Amino acid sequence: MSRLAAFLALLVSMLIVVPAAPAHAAVGLRVNGARIVEANGNAFVMRGVSHAHTWYTSQTSSFANIKALRANTVRVVLSGGRWPANGASDVANIVSLCRQNRLICVLENHDTTGYGEQSGAYTLDQAVTYWNSVKSAVTGAEDYIVINIGNEPYGNNNVSAWTSATTSAISRMRSLGFQHLLMVDAPNWGQDWQFTMRDNAQTVFNADPQRNTVFSVHMYGVFDTAAEITSYLNAFQTAGLPLVIGEFGHNHSDGNPDEDTIMAQAQQRGLGYIGWSWSGNGGGVEYLDMVTNFNPAQLTSWGQRIFNGANGIGQTSREATYFGGGGTDTTPPTTPGTPSASNVTSSGATLTWAASTDSGGSGLAGYNVYREQGTTDPLLGQTTTNSITLTGLSASTPYQVYVRARDGANNLSANSPTTTFTTTSGGGGPGSCTATGTVQSQWGGGYVVQVTVTNTGSTPINGWTVTFTLPNGHTITGGWNATMSSTGQAVTARGMSYNGSLPPGASANFGFQASRPSGDSAIPGPYTCTPS
Known part of the structure; x- marks a missing residue:
């Protein structure tokens, strides 16, 4: 059955086979040593994003859109009453969407935050009561449903109580008959900066009679250096205990997470990661949206990073074998149709092609699109249909383009017939752009600013430069999503x-953090954008 998505780089994945799980393990997804494995013993590494379903229950198309960008996991925000409640019928529909879209789904109760x-905030015991109320919706789906008992179940107060509360919650879940892989979040708003989860993980793990619990750390401003990230991951690796990075971002009000190291280390160690979050953020953290207004065709810079960047979802995700990914399918998809070029400009064009079909059972995961100027050049970027808008092309230049289809088992079709088009000579000028800075957070000696750059012209721009002036005495101490330099206050x-x-x-x-003299309330600006 065909699924249309455009993936523009050839992705290579490696299937890791591990020994069968011990006899006491639960059915379906389960822990084996420090890894998560499927029922057949194949290792499964989460590559996914969170979706705030409880606040956006009408956005059910997000499951297909997240899958189309090659995620193998989605973490679904649910509530038992602190926010709009998700009852058994709603959860049953979510479980159905997970299976339809071939996604491992981590269902989390957000009430405990x-x-x-x-x-x-609810207690973990109240969270277990909620799970019992929707048990009928998740029973039998242990192969692809993980239960994240409670999101960030302690803030920074009385953190020592986390261990007993978590062990009690696990024990009660098992006594109620839940056979699922369980996930437990760290305290300290998930960041475990006091190392309560790290230091008591073995005790908590042993409290599960099925030994089927995975630990989840949330990496935001606490994890802003490579040393802090690797040290934390090393502790679990040394202990031989299962860990996933259950949330992380590229920026946060409490500091600038080192997302490059987070993703690289997760890939190197075979650890799962789940980014926050698909869309719909508010309260000053809108920059954590991966797409704008739930539109998968409008990836933000964070969305581009996590889906298309180094060690990102597009490069490293592998579909669960339960859904057919990595199975024995060796039948390639049929050859796509000849691409058709339209809306050709001096720097871009739109390509569309007839969809291919797949009879091998894996489902079409997407298309690889190639352009040629003497050599084959795999393009980077993604869309969610069998069309793509190319940017960054040279004016008055002929291009040859062909398409290959790839299914869920990574079988590649033959090349489509090649189409040729020539970009126009241009003459429309460099375009125009604007930049607006917003203070995200501030304190006596500093602040964090997010700057939004917008192409306000009618033609694509291939680059942008933003200039602004810091008030006297202010100094930039960190930045992200831009290359920054300064001369004096400029x-x-x-x-x-x-x-x-x-x-x-x-x-x-893009954003930056700056220091300032105590008591100084001045902020930078104005911001001037120049396209290139």
């Missing part, structure tokens, strides 16, 4: 390879 520090920020090119109307974000 910040317990002990945030008013209205600052220049240039777009990166993954967010520099913008079609008309599109936006990209």
